[in-house]
Amino acid sequence: MNKTTQRILNNSTLVLFAIVLLTFSILSHHFFSFQNFFNILVQASSLAIIATGMTFVLLTAGIDLSVGSIMFLAGVISGKLVVAGFPLWMACTLVLVIGVLFGLINGAFIFKAKVIPFIVTLATFYVGRGLGLFISETRAVNLPESFLKIGSTKFFGVPAPIIVMTIVIIAGHLVLTKTIFGKHLYAVGHDEVKSRKAGIPVDGLLLKVYIICGFCAALGGLVAIAQLGAISPTFGLQSEFMAIAASVLGGTSLFGGRGSIFPGTLIGVLLIQSIQNGLVMVNADPYLYTVITGGVIFLIVLIDSIRHLQQKKLKRLGIN
Amino acid sequence: MKSFFKGGYGKSSNILIYVCLIYYVLASLLAPGFFTMNNSWNILYNLLPLLVVAIGQTYVMITAGIDLSVTSIIAVCSIAGGYVMSSDTSIFSDPESIFFGILTMLLVGMVIGMVNGISVTKFGMPAFMVTLTTMMLFSGFAIWCTQSQNIYNLPEPFVNMSYSFFLGIPVPVFIGVFVLVLAYFLLNKTLFGEWIYAIGLNCEVAKISGVKVHRTLILVYMFSGFCAAVGAIFYTARLETGSPVMGQNILLDVIGAVVIGGTSLFGGKGKIIWTFFGALFMTLLDNSLNLIGLSFFLIMIVKGAVILAAAMLNTLKEKSLKTTA
Numbered sequence: 001m002n003k004t005t006q007r008i009l010n011n012s013t014l015v016l017f018a019i020v021l022l023t024f025s026i027l028s029h030h031f032f033s034f035q036n037f038f039n040i041l042v043q044a045s046s047l048a049i050i051a052t053g054m055t056f057v058l059l060t061a062g063i064d065l066s067v068g069s070i071m072f073l074a075g076v077i078s079g080k081l082v083v084a085g086f087p088l089w090m091a092c093t094l095v096l097v098i099g100v101l102f103g104l105i106n107g108a109f110i111f112k113a114k115v116i117p118f119i120v121t122l123a124t125f126y127v128g129r130g131l132g133l134f135i136s137e138t139r140a141v142n143l144p145e146s147f148l149k150i151g152s153t154k155f156f157g158v159p160a161p162i163i164v165m166t167i168v169i170i171a172g173h174l175v176l177t178k179t180i181f182g183k184h185l186y187a188v189g190h191d192e193v194k195s196r197k198a199g200i201p202v203d204g205l206l207l208k209v210y211i212i213c214g215f216c217a218a219l220g221g222l223v224a225i226a227q228l229g230a231i232s233p234t235f236g237l238q239s240e241f242m243a244i245a246a247s248v249l250g251g252t253s254l255f256g257g258r259g260s261i262f263p264g265t266l267i268g269v270l271l272i273q274s275i276q277n278g279l280v281m282v283n284a285d286p287y288l289y290t291v292i293t294g295g296v297i298f299l300i301v302l303i304d305s306i307r308h309l310q311q312k313k314l315k316r317l318g319i320n
Numbered sequence: 321m322k323s324f325f326k327g328g329y330g331k332s333s334n335i336l337i338y339v340c341l342i343y344y345v346l347a348s349l350l351a352p353g354f355f356t357m358n359n360s361w362n363i364l365y366n367l368l369p370l371l372v373v374a375i376g377q378t379y380v381m382i383t384a385g386i387d388l389s390v391t392s393i394i395a396v397c398s399i400a401g402g403y404v405m406s407s408d409t410s411i412f413s414d415p416e417s418i419f420f421g422i423l424t425m426l427l428v429g430m431v432i433g434m435v436n437g438i439s440v441t442k443f444g445m446p447a448f449m450v451t452l453t454t455m456m457l458f459s460g461f462a463i464w465c466t467q468s469q470n471i472y473n474l475p476e477p478f479v480n481m482s483y484s485f486f487l488g489i490p491v492p493v494f495i496g497v498f499v500l501v502l503a504y505f506l507l508n509k510t511l512f513g514e515w516i517y518a519i520g521l522n523c524e525v526a527k528i529s530g531v532k533v534h535r536t537l538i539l540v541y542m543f544s545g546f547c548a549a550v551g552a553i554f555y556t557a558r559l560e561t562g563s564p565v566m567g568q569n570i571l572l573d574v575i576g577a578v579v580i581g582g583t584s585l586f587g588g589k590g591k592i593i594w595t596f597f598g599a600l601f602m603t604l605l606d607n608s609l610n611l612i613g614l615s616f617f618l619i620m621i622v623k624g625a626v627i628l629a630a631a632m633l634n635t636l637k638e639k640s641l642k643t644t645a
Contacts, residue, residue, distance in 0.1 A: 063448075109628065114639070116585055119631040126572055126624030133617035241452055254446050287464035294456030298439075301453065305445040 012303040013249050016296070017271045024278030031281045044273035045161035046224035047242055048266060051250075052172040053216025054243040055265045056209045059176075059189045061256025062117040064213045066106060067243055069128025071221030071236035074098045076132045078222070079141035079231050088146055095218050102128065103214020107207035125240070133233060141231040151226030161223050168216065173262040185209070189256030245297045246272055251304075271296075336581065336597040340604065347608035354611050363607050365482060368496040369554035370570065371599040374577040375503045376547025378595045379540050381578055382507075382520045384587025385440065385447035387541065390548040390574060392459035393432050394567030397552035399462050401425040402471030402562020405478060409471070418478045425549045425556075432458060433545020437538030462564035471562035481557045492554055499550055504592045506543075516540060520587030572623060577602045580630040 008015055025032035050067055057064045077098060078091040102124060109120040153160045176182040187195045188202055196202050220239075225231055244254075249268030252259025259265070275296055279289055348355035373390050380387040403409050405421035412420055432454065439450040477484075481491050507513035515536045518526040527533050548567075555566050581598030583590030605626060609619045 109632070113632045114635045115628065115631045118585055119579055120628065122572065122575065123624040123628035123631075126620045126627075130617040130620035130624065133620070134615070138617070241456070244452070245449075248449060254448060285464065287460070287467060290456050290460030291464055294453045294460060298450075298453035298457065301445050301449045302439065302443055305443045309444050 010307065012307065013251065013267055013271065013300055016300055016303075017267065017274070020271065020274055020278065020296070024274070024281060028278070028281040031278055036277070036281070040270065040273050040277050041165075042159050042161050042227070043277060044269050045165035046220045046227070047239070047246060047273065048165045048269040049168045049216050049220035049223060050239060051243040051246040051265045051269050052168050052261050053213035053220075054240070055247045055250075055252050055259055055261050056172070056176075056185065056216075057117070057213045058244070058247050058252045058254060059185050059256060059259055060206060060209050061189050061192070061254075062110070062206070062209065063121065063244070063254075064106065064117065064210065064217075065121040065240050066102060066124040066128055067213065067217040068236035068239035069125045069132065070099050070102045070214055070217040071224065071239055072231070073102075073128045073132040073135075074218040075221045075225045075231045075235060076136045076141055079143050079147075079225070080135060082144060082147060083141070088150075092222060095222055096215060099214040099216075099218025099221075100211055101214070102217075103211035104207070106214065107210035110210065111203040111206045136231070136233065138233050140233065143225065143229050143231070147226055148229045151223075151229075161227065164219070164223055168219065169262055169266055173260075176261055181205070181208070186257055189258070191257075242272060249297065249300050336594065336601065340597055340601050343601065343604055343608075347604060347611075351608045351611040354608055359607070359611070363603055365492065365554075365558065366607060367599060367603040368492050369551040370573055370577060370603060371596060372496060372499050372547050372554070373551040373567075373570065374574050374595050374599045375499060375592060376544035377574050377578050378581070378583055378590050378592060379503070379507070379516065380447070380544045381583050381585060382516050382587060382590040383537060383540050384520045384523070384585075385537070385540070386451060386575075386585070387436065387544045388448070388451040388571065389432065389436060389454040389458065390544065390551075391567045391569075391571050392455045392457075392462065393429050393545055393548035394552040394555065394570075395462040395564050396432065396458045397425040397428050397549045398556045398566040399466050399471060399562045399564050400428045401552065401556055402474065405474050406471050406562065407473045407475065414475050415477075418475055421478065422553060425552055426546060429545040429547075429549025429552070430542045431545070433542040433548075434538060436545070437541030440541065441534040441537045459564075459568070466562075466564045468564060470564075472560075474556070474560055474562070478557055479560045482554075492557075495550065495553075499547065500592065500596065503543075503547075507592060512536065512539070517588060520589070522588075572620075572627075573599075573602050573606070576623060576627045576630075579627060579634075582634055 021032075030036060050071070054064060054067065074095040078095040081091040081094065082088060106117075106120055106124055109115050110117050150160060155163060176185065184195070184200045184205055187198070187200055188205055192202060221236060225235070228235075246268035247259065247265050248254060249271055250259065250264030250266065251268075252264060272293065275293055276289060279292060284292070353359055373394070377387055377390060401421045401424055404412070404424045405417045407414075410417045410421075436447075436450055436454055439445045439454075440447050484491050486494050507516065515526070515531045515533075518529070518531050519533055519536060523533060552566065556562055559566070577598035578590070578595050579585070579598070580601055581590070581594030581596075583594060602623070605623065606619060609622060614622070
C-alpha cells in the first residue's frame with residue numbers, strides 16, 4: 001500500500017467530512033455560507049456536550065445508554081417546575097443535580113454491584129424514560145418564553161449554546177490531557193486489571209466518569225430544550241446512539257483506552273450535524289435522514305476497521 | 321473453570337423456573353382475569369414472537385456479540401412480506417402469495433443477518449456499531465419505503481394463521497416449538513454449536529484450533545436474522561398489517577429475556593432453555609402488570625428494575641461461586 005492511501009485511511013473521518021461538505025455545497029448554494037456554518041455549530045452544541053461525557057465513559061471501555069433518558073427526565077422535571085412557577089435558576093440547577101444523581105446510580109451499580117455497564121444503563125434508560133413519561137403524562141411540556149430566551153441570548157455576538165459547548169469541550173480536553181485523572185482514565189481503559197495492580201483507584205474513577213456523563217447529559221438536554229421550547233415525549237430518543245456514533249467517528253474506541261475529545265469527538269459531532277443540516281438544505285425526504293446518517297456512520301466505522309486490519313497485516317509482515 | 325461455571329449456571333436456570341412458577345401463582349391470585357383460558361392464550365401468543373427473537377439473540381450473545389438490529393429486521397420483514405402478500409400490491413394470486421410472502425420475509429431476515437455477519441467478520445467491525453448502524457439504516461429504510469404507511473389487505477389464511485390448527489396444535493405454537501427444537505439441536509448436538517461456544521470463550525484460541533470462525537459467525541448472525549423474520553411473521557399475522565415500526569419496542573424485552581436467563585454478554589455461556597424461561601418471565605411480568613392496570617411507562621420502569629436485579633443476582637452468584645471455589 002502506498003503512502004497516500006495510507007494517509008487517506010488514517011484521516012478517514014476528515015476526508016469524509018470534506019466530501020460531505022463538498023457534496024452539500026454543490027447541491028445547495030445556501031449550504032456553504034458563514035451563517036449556515038454558524039447554524040450548524042448552534043445545532044451541534046447539545047450533541048457535542050453529550051458526546052463529551054460519552055467519550056469519558058467510552059475511554060474506560062464502558063458505555064452509557066441512559067443518556068437520552070436523563071436528558072428527557074431532567075428536561076421534563078425542569079419544565080414542569082418552571083411552568084409551576086419556580087425560578088429558572090432553581091430548575092436549571094435541579095436538572096444538573098438529577099443528571100449527577102443518575103450518573104451516581106449508574107456508577108454505583110457498575111462498581112459496587114459489578115454489573116456490566118451495558119445492562120445497568122439499559123435498565124436506567126428504561127427507568128428514566130418511564131419516569132419522564134409518567135411525570136409528563138406522555139404529553140408535550142411547553143416551556144415559557146424565559147426558557148427560550150436563554151437559548152437565544154448572545155454574549156459578544158456569540159450565542160449562549162456555542163459558549164457552553166466551548167467551555168465543556170475545553171474543560172473535557174484539559175481534564176483528559178493535563179490531569180492525572182485523565183491519564184488514569186486511559187490506563188483503566190487499556191487494562192483495568194493492570195491499572196488496579198498499579199494502584200489506580202479504579203472504582204472511584206469509574207464512579208466519577210459516569211457522574212461526568214450524567215452531568216453532561218443533563219446539561220446537553222438543557223441546551224437542547226432552551227432551543228426547542230417544548231419537550232415532546234420522544235425528546236432525547238436515540239441521543240445516546242448519536243453521542244456514541246459521534247465519539248466513535250472521532251476515533252474513540254469502543255474497547256477503551258483510545259480517543260480524544262478535541263479534535264476527535266468534536267469532528268464526529270460536526271460531521272453528523274453537517275449531514276443533518278445539509279439534508280434539510282437540499283430538501284431531502286425527511287424519511288431518508290436516518291438512512292443516510294446511518295449509512296455514513298457505517299461507512300466510517302467500516303473504513304476504520306479496514307485500516308486496523310491493514311495495520312495488523314503490515315505489523316505482522318514487519319515482524320516476519 | 322469454564323465447565324465449573326456452566327455447572328453453576330445450570331442451577332440458575334432452576335431458580336428461574338421457580339421464580340416463574342411463584343410469579344404465576346401470585347399473579348393468578350392477585351391479578352384479576354390472569355388465570356383464565358382467554359388470558360393463557362394471550363400469554364402464549366405474546367410469548368412466542370419474543371421467544372423466537374430472543375433465541376436468535378442468545379446465539380449472537382454466546383459468541384460475545386450483540387444484535388441490536390433485530391427490531392429493524394422485524395420491521396423490514398413485515399413490510400417486505402406485506403408488499404408481496406397484500407392484495408393491493410401482490411403480483412401473485414392468493415395461495416401462492418402467502419408462500420412467497422413468508423419466503424421473502426425469511427430471506428430478507430437472513431440477508432440482513434448476513435450483512436451484519438460479514439461486516440463483523442470480514443471487516444472486523446465491532447458488533448455493537450455494526451448492528452447499531454444497520455438498525456438505523458433498515459428501520460429508516462422501512463419507514464422511507466412505505467412513507468410511514470401501514471400495508472393492509474393481507475390474505476385471509478395468513479391473518480387467520482394464529483387461530484388455525486395443525487394436527488390439533490395451533491400453527492404458531494407449532495412454528496415456535498420447531499424453532500426452539502431446531503435452535504436447541506444446533507447448539508447442543510452439532511459441531512456448529514460447539515464452535516459457537518468456542519468462539520465466545522476465546523476467539524483467538526478457537527481460530528488456532530481450526531474453528532472456521534468467519535463462517536460460523538456469519539451463520540450465527542444469519543440465524544438471528546432468521547429468528548427475527550419468524551418473529552415478524554407472528555407479529556404481522558396478529559396485527560393483520562405490514563408496519564414499518566413493528567417491533568420497535570421489543571428490544572428491551574429481547575435483551576432482557578436473554579440476560580435474565582443468565583446468558584453472559586461476554587460470550588461463552590448461555591442456553592436456549594434459560595432464554596425460554598427468561599422470555600416466559602418477561603411475558604408474565606408484562607401481562608400481569610397490564611392486567612393490574614399499570615400504565616405502560618410504569619411497566620417500563622418495573623421491567624428496567626427487574627433486569628437490573630437479575631443481572632445483579634447473576635454477578636453475586638458468580639462471586640459466591642468464586643469464593644467457595
